[in-house]
Amino acid sequence: MNGMALSDNSKAFLLSIAMLVAILGIWELATPGVKSAGELTEYEMLTGGGGEQARVPPPSQVIEKAVKELSNPFYDNGPNDKGIGIQLAYSLYRVLSGYFLAALIAIPIGFLIGMSPIAYKALDPFIQVLRPISPLAWMPLALFVIKDSQASAIFVIFICSIWPMLINTAFGVANVRKDWINVAKTHELGQLKTAFLVILPAAAPTILTGMRISIGIAWLVIVAAEMLVGGTGIGYYVWNEWNNLDLTSVIFSILMIGVVGMLLDTVFAYIQRAVQFQE
Amino acid sequence: MTKPFIQISGLSKRFPGANGGEPLTVFESANFSIEKGEFVCIIGHSGCGKSTIMNILAGLDTPTDGGVIMGGKEISGPSLDRGVVFQNYSLLPWLSALKNVTFGVRARHPDWSRAQVLEHSQKYLEMVGLTGGAEHRKPAQLSGGMRQRVSIARAFAIRPELLLLDEPFGALDALTRGTIQDELTRIWSGSEQTVFMITHDVDEAILLADRILLMTNGPFARVAESVVIDIPRPRERAEIIHQPAYYKIRNHLVEFLARRSKQLSGVRDHGGEPPVTVRPGADDPDEQERRPASRPQLVSVAS
Numbered sequence: 001m002n003g004m005a006l007s008d009n010s011k012a013f014l015l016s017i018a019m020l021v022a023i024l025g026i027w028e029l030a031t032p033g034v035k036s037a038g039e040l041t042e043y044e045m046l047t048g049g050g051g052e053q054a055r056v057p058p059p060s061q062v063i064e065k066a067v068k069e070l071s072n073p074f075y076d077n078g079p080n081d082k083g084i085g086i087q088l089a090y091s092l093y094r095v096l097s098g099y100f101l102a103a104l105i106a107i108p109i110g111f112l113i114g115m116s117p118i119a120y121k122a123l124d125p126f127i128q129v130l131r132p133i134s135p136l137a138w139m140p141l142a143l144f145v146i147k148d149s150q151a152s153a154i155f156v157i158f159i160c161s162i163w164p165m166l167i168n169t170a171f172g173v174a175n176v177r178k179d180w181i182n183v184a185k186t187h188e189l190g191q192l193k194t195a196f197l198v199i200l201p202a203a204a205p206t207i208l209t210g211m212r213i214s215i216g217i218a219w220l221v222i223v224a225a226e227m228l229v230g231g232t233g234i235g236y237y238v239w240n241e242w243n244n245l246d247l248t249s250v251i252f253s254i255l256m257i258g259v260v261g262m263l264l265d266t267v268f269a270y271i272q273r274a275v276q277f278q279e
Numbered sequence: 280m281t282k283p284f285i286q287i288s289g290l291s292k293r294f295p296g297a298n299g300g301e302p303l304t305v306f307e308s309a310n311f312s313i314e315k316g317e318f319v320c321i322i323g324h325s326g327c328g329k330s331t332i333m334n335i336l337a338g339l340d341t342p343t344d345g346g347v348i349m350g351g352k353e354i355s356g357p358s359l360d361r362g363v364v365f366q367n368y369s370l371l372p373w374l375s376a377l378k379n380v381t382f383g384v385r386a387r388h389p390d391w392s393r394a395q396v397l398e399h400s401q402k403y404l405e406m407v408g409l410t411g412g413a414e415h416r417k418p419a420q421l422s423g424g425m426r427q428r429v430s431i432a433r434a435f436a437i438r439p440e441l442l443l444l445d446e447p448f449g450a451l452d453a454l455t456r457g458t459i460q461d462e463l464t465r466i467w468s469g470s471e472q473t474v475f476m477i478t479h480d481v482d483e484a485i486l487l488a489d490r491i492l493l494m495t496n497g498p499f500a501r502v503a504e505s506v507v508i509d510i511p512r513p514r515e516r517a518e519i520i521h522q523p524a525y526y527k528i529r530n531h532l533v534e535f536l537a538r539r540s541k542q543l544s545g546v547r548d549h550g551g552e553p554p555v556t557v558r559p560g561a562d563d564p565d566e567q568e569r570r571p572a573s574r575p576q577l578v579s580v581a582s
Contacts (some may be wrong), residue, residue, distance in 0.1 A: 179369040182339055185357040187386035187437075197382070201373045277373035278419035 024059045031058040057248040065248045066255070080240065082232070084253065088260055090232040094150075094225075095218045095264075098157025102214065106162045107207065110169025111195065114203070120170060127166065135160035135221050139228055149229040156225045161214035168210025172203030204275035212268040219261045234260075282351070283312035284473060285336075285441065289345030292331050305331060306500040308345070310553045311492060313441075318467060318474045320484040321502075322532065323494030324540060329477050333445050336475060337363045350440065359387050362439035366446045368430040370418040376429045377414040380404055380436050387437040403436040404429070406466055407459075424455035428462070435466055444476035448483065457516060460486060468513065481532045485525065486514055492554060493535050496544035502554045503543050506531065509560035524560030531559035 006014075073085030113120045135156045142152035176199050184194040226235025234257055241249035290309040293302040305328035313319050321329050334340035336347060338357035347354040349361075362383075370379045380400040388396065404414050407428035418426050427447060434442055447463075448456040460483060467474060467487075478484050484491050485508055493504040509524050519525055 179365060179367060180371060182337075182357075182363075182365070183369050183371065185339060186337060186359075186361070186363045187383055188357060188359050189386060198371065201371070204373075275373075278417065279372050 028058045031056050061248050062251050065252045087234045087237040091222050091234040094153050095157055095222050098154040099161045099218050102158045102162040106165035107169050110166045111173050113170040114173025131163045136224055153225045153229050157218045160221045161218040164213040165210040169207045172206025173199055176202040208272040208275055215264050215268055219264055284315040285313040286348045287311050290342050291344040292328055293343045304498050309502050311502050315473055316471045318489045320476045320478050320488040321492040324496050327494040327497040327500035333443050333477055337361055337443050359437055360440045362434035362437050362442050364430050364434045364444045364447045366449055368426045370429055372418050375415050375417055379429055380433045383433045383437045403432040407432045407462055424451055442472055442474045446477050485528055495540050499545050499547050505554040505556045507558045509558055528560045
């Protein structure tokens with residue numbers, strides 16, 4: 001360093017690393033490895049651990065697990081033993097299909113609501129009632145109507161990601177500056193051209209904010225939905241490892257959920273920046 | 280007698296009164312005309328409805344009574360034949376300066392090739408002095424003066440029959456304002472363009488206009504006078520103040536705005552008389568007397 005001033009970014013980075021090391025250190029020290037307490041009875045051996053209470057595994061074990069899982073993420077040894085990559089891929093598939101289906105409906109309807117105060121007033125009570133419903137509450141109804149657990153999970157993602165996109169699109173479209181609409185009018189643009197050349201770019205930052213909120217919610221909800229429907233996916237994986245009492249895998253998958261969620265958010269943050277404009 | 284290029288007849292704007300009260304009449308029975316190629320400024324205090332008149336001309340607002348005929352056709356809705364430069368520039372902030380201009384050109388000439396649109400747009404940006412990379416910046420990265428230049432380029436580039444300017448220099452500092460006024464005059468004089476402009480600035484109006492319409496205060500505002508600017512063109516900012524006609528006209532305008540706009544206001548049912556034509560800058564004293572307005576004479580007698 002030699003007295004050279006560090007940029008704020010590198011200072012923050014170093015601080016992050018220090019915090020990580022501290023947390024992992026404390027965690028490691030707080031969870032000493034399992035010591036065998038002499039001879040084990042047959043019963044103790046069957047219940048897995050000689051009087052030793054089940055403990056949260058230390059980070060070294062989790063890292064070991066992560067290296068092992070990530071070095072072969074796509075193995076498939078039957079329904080109860082698939083690689084983490086396959087599980088995440090299932091979850092992503094459900095999230096993205098439910099999400100884009102929602103976008104396909106929410107953005108055009110949001111446009112309509114935003115452009116027409118009457119449509120807004122007519123649809124508002126429905127939105128206000130449907131929006132606060134926990135997406136998982138739809139699950140029984142979805143299972144009954146759709147009769148397919150896969151599709152039901154996708155439906156739950158659909159229903160939870162539709163609201164932020166719908167509301168933000170409507171808000172963004174309704175609040176496009178009158179001046180810009182007047183510019184479109186004085187240039188004799190038709191409705192379709194006005195929508196695509198003026199309203200869409202003007203409302204894009206607000207729409208993207210809604211899309212970013214939605215993808216975040218969808219990723220939160222998929223874990224719970226998969227715990228319910230089972231079979232595949234990261235949510236199922238977490239629950240399955242809990243049933244196996246494999247806490248190392250549970251912690252590892254929790255971290256993976258976080259990483260994937262962050263990546264999804266980063267992608268949308270990037271798109272959001274691309275459509276952002278300064279007035 | 281040939282019909283004027285633009286005829287505004289019996290134009291009124293009323294807003295419904297609050298709680299079913301008496302409606303608010305902003306202006307009433309405005310009757311005036313604009314000739315082809317004429318530069319007309321309109322001056323009046325806030326609330327007299329000049330912006331409403333401009334919006335009606337642009338087709339963005341509708342009058343309560345009366346109508347506007349331009350080139351033999353009644354104005355109903357916005358059209359590319361009427362270009363508008365808004366007070367706050369109204370550039371699309373997500374497009375570069377150049378793209379803002381091509382936006383207009385493409386709307387005007389949907390059949391043109393990309394290269395044609397680009398060439399035409401760049402020509403007009405050059406005309407307002409926006410070159411050397413500045414044309415690729417977004418409006419937020421441009422100064423107020425530059426933004427207004429882009430806005431003017433966009434309006435001129437579609438070559439409308441009538442150009443409407445709503446206080447285009449209101450938000451600019453005096454120096455920038457002067458430069459852009461000069462540019463506007465230069466572009467206008469080479470274009471046979473008809474211009475209708477709102478301004479609050481008396482000096483700006485004298486510098487630019489062939490004729491200045493004066494409005495009385497609202498409510499029940501009306502276009503009271505049509506002041507002909509008898510100062511020969513080309514007019515230079517530095518030279519114009521030495522013209523004998525300059526201060527006569529200026530004093531007349533200031534006196535109107537300070538005193539008579541109030542005295543004359545509030546007259547209801549004035550019968551829709553056209554504004555009285557005044558020539559304060561004319562040499563011949565007889566010419567200065569008010570005459571019943573026929574078509575305004577644009578022949579300068581001050582030279």
